[in-house]
Amino acid sequence: MSDIVFTDARIVDGTGSPSFRGHVAVRDGIIERVTRGAPPDGDRIVDLNGAVLAPGFVEAHSHSDFEVFADPKLTPKAHQGITTEILGQDGLGPAPVSAERADEWSARMWALSGSVESAPTFESMGAYLDAVDEARPALNLGILAGHGTIRHEVLGMEGRTATADELEEMQALLRESLDDGCLGLSTGLIYHPQIHSDTDELRALCEVLSPTNRPFVAHIRSEGHWLFEAMYEFISVGYETDVPLHLSHFKLSGRKQHGKAELAVSFLEIAREMGVDITADQYPYIAGSTSLSAVLPPWAHGEGEARTLELLSDPESRARMAADIKEFRIPFWENDAGTVGWENIRIADVGSERTKLEGMTVSEIAESRDCNPLDACLDLLVEEELDVRIVIFLGREDDVETIFKSPLTCVGSDGLVSKNPHPRLYGTYPKILDEFVRERNLVSLEEAVRKMTALPARIYGLQSKGVLREGMDADLVSFRPEWVATDSSYDSPKRLPTGIDHVVVDGEFVIHDGVQTDRRPGETVRSEPYTD
Numbered sequence: 001m002s003d004i005v006f007t008d009a010r011i012v013d014g015t016g017s018p019s020f021r022g023h024v025a026v027r028d029g030i031i032e033r034v035t036r037g038a039p040p041d042g043d044r045i046v047d048l049n050g051a052v053l054a055p056g057f058v059e060a061h062s063h064s065d066f067e068v069f070a071d072p073k074l075t076p077k078a079h080q081g082i083t084t085e086i087l088g089q090d091g092l093g094p095a096p097v098s099a100e101r102a103d104e105w106s107a108r109m110w111a112l113s114g115s116v117e118s119a120p121t122f123e124s125m126g127a128y129l130d131a132v133d134e135a136r137p138a139l140n141l142g143i144l145a146g147h148g149t150i151r152h153e154v155l156g157m158e159g160r161t162a163t164a165d166e167l168e169e170m171q172a173l174l175r176e177s178l179d180d181g182c183l184g185l186s187t188g189l190i191y192h193p194q195i196h197s198d199t200d201e202l203r204a205l206c207e208v209l210s211p212t213n214r215p216f217v218a219h220i221r222s223e224g225h226w227l228f229e230a231m232y233e234f235i236s237v238g239y240e241t242d243v244p245l246h247l248s249h250f251k252l253s254g255r256k257q258h259g260k261a262e263l264a265v266s267f268l269e270i271a272r273e274m275g276v277d278i279t280a281d282q283y284p285y286i287a288g289s290t291s292l293s294a295v296l297p298p299w300a301h302g303e304g305e306a307r308t309l310e311l312l313s314d315p316e317s318r319a320r321m322a323a324d325i326k327e328f329r330i331p332f333w334e335n336d337a338g339t340v341g342w343e344n345i346r347i348a349d350v351g352s353e354r355t356k357l358e359g360m361t362v363s364e365i366a367e368s369r370d371c372n373p374l375d376a377c378l379d380l381l382v383e384e385e386l387d388v389r390i391v392i393f394l395g396r397e398d399d400v401e402t403i404f405k406s407p408l409t410c411v412g413s414d415g416l417v418s419k420n421p422h423p424r425l426y427g428t429y430p431k432i433l434d435e436f437v438r439e440r441n442l443v444s445l446e447e448a449v450r451k452m453t454a455l456p457a458r459i460y461g462l463q464s465k466g467v468l469r470e471g472m473d474a475d476l477v478s479f480r481p482e483w484v485a486t487d488s489s490y491d492s493p494k495r496l497p498t499g500i501d502h503v504v505v506d507g508e509f510v511i512h513d514g515v516q517t518d519r520r521p522g523e524t525v526r527s528e529p530y531t532d
């Protein structure tokens with residue numbers, strides 16, 4: 001007899017095939033039976049009355065690396081129907097970090113971790129994954145090896161290219177991380193310290209990755225002014241090393257690139273014609289989110305936070321920053337302020353109690369202080385010791401829609417946990433089901449579910465997840481497509497969605513009738529040991 005039987009379900013199986021009415025039986029954490037006939041017997045019968053039953057959503061781009069220790073129930077994600085998260089994004093992760101590097105890297109990660117009081121580091125990815133299992137998360141969690149973490153372990157915060165010996169050290173650390181179960185390699189080429197890497201460094205790391213067929217996941221060097229040059233570099237690395245590529249949070253930032261989404265998508269399509277296995281993920285918003293310090297030129301980060309704060313108070317350095325931003329003097333530097341304008345950079349939260357600044361744009365702060373926006377920005381970074389997070393309005397709705405409709409694009413929230421997070425942390429998946437499917441008819445419900453399940457599972461090699469089929473893991477979500485919605489907004493982001501009734505992880509309810517349970521059945525998802 002089955003543990004749970006879902007009856008009268010509209011089954012959307014994750015493959016993109018048309019839905020059908022049927023019943024699903026679960027036993028010992030596995031999907032035991034999928035049938036259109038008479039429902040199987042079960043200890044627990046859940047009548048869905050025609051609601052959708054789909055594979056649990058696989059989040060392709062998550063930042064719960066440290067939040068899992070503060071909130072093992074992973075509340076914002078569970079309520080969206082997410083059952084598996086992929087961590088270690090943007091090249092920034094918790095390991096491998098030696099004892100002598102731990103304080104510096106912990107401080108670096110804490111700036112991105114938001115609500116947690118500290119960002120613990122670990123000497124190996126194996127130790128981190130073991131700690132996650134010990135925390136007993138509600139959801140399944142896999143992680144990517146981080147280029148920035150590995151580079152920091154070898155070079156620290158030095159702003160230069162790596163030597164041949166240093167590249168070999170980085171390759172060795174990557175092999176160890178892959179052997180510990182990392183699902184691939186990530187980088188964030190706008191972030192320090194990996195912003196200082198050159199293309200040869202990326203190739204060297206991908207040569208290690210290539211035999212595993214695991215993906216190279218990248219926040220490329222530019223999503224704005226230098227977008228197409230950055231895409232060319234990324235694709236060339238995949239072509240030359242025969243590594244699967246995955247483009248993080250695919251977007252077009254700033255007026256120069258607005259309206260060019262079809263051209264950008266064609267880069268991916270042409271790359272596939274060349275034999276490059278390339279995909280992308282996307283969140284369904286025109287605004288992104290990061291740390292305010294990301295607007296600083298690369299040279300301002302070169303020797304760590306203490307030196308950065310000194311430069312922010314130096315008049316000559318400020319003048320140099322102003323010129324770099326206004327004149328785009330540094331090739332491939334993302335230069336968010338120059339690309340989107342200070343009026344589109346909004347303060348999400350600050351480390352201090354000066355909450356009146358939260359919700360204001362940098363331009364508005366400058367006006368209130370009777371100074372120019374750059375000075376307002378730099379003064380704020382000094383006052384808050386770099387602990388400032390922003391929401392940055394950089395895109396256009398028609399470009400977001402064009403990218404979403406591509407069959408190569410899957411879904412990831414990229415949500416950073418903080419006092420006032422981007423609404424994507426709570427609202428990404430219901431927003432897609434509500435606005436992109438029900439209201440705008442951009443894609444069918446079946447295709448939207450494929451983008452949330454089978455496609456990201458394929459990208460990250462999760463062979464037992466992402467499809468509702470007999471023998472697969474019993475990670476499931478049930479929702480009413482006519483009711484799914486989110487009230488999460490830029491002003492009130494911490495709003496749980498409606499219309500998502502049940503979420504099952506490894507055969508156990510983590511959400512039942514819309515209410516989170518105390519069950520925490522999740523576990524780490526690890527790749528097989530590295531072989532060259």
